Amino acid sequence: MQRFGKILRVKEGKFEEYKRQHQAVWPEVLEVLRIYHLSNYSIYHKDGLLFTYYEYTGEDYQADMNKMAQEPANKKWSEFMRTLQEPLPTRKAGEWWANMEEIFHLDREQP
Helix, strand or coil: CEEEEEEEEECCCCHHHHHHHHCCCCHHHHHHHHHCCEEEEEEEEECCEEEEEEEECCCCHHHHHHHHHHCHHHHHHHHHHHCCEECCCCCCCCCCCEECCCCCCCCCCCC
16 A cells, blocks of 8 residues: 655635535546555645545556546546646646655654
8 A cells, every 4th residue: 555645736716616615526437546556645725735644455556547547437636636736836747736744654664
């Protein structure tokens, strides 16, 4: 299992819409997340920043993410969500949500 933490901004004035949409995520989008081995998926908000955490249990993360990006329901959902989101200027090329570095995890052996 791999853990992922990612961050971006919600566009100014768009938080309530973003929150409302996530109170009723489309069932077909939820199914796509499960098909491509994502679980324990959470999104948090503070001061205009959105932080997401999820776990990946598949064998090939990049291949699954590429396939998931082509799923019609996921494409439509993602396109709409992008109208409410603003990526960080410091993100790496190809990222929308900026990947975060895991610094500490209680269940991980520390160096």
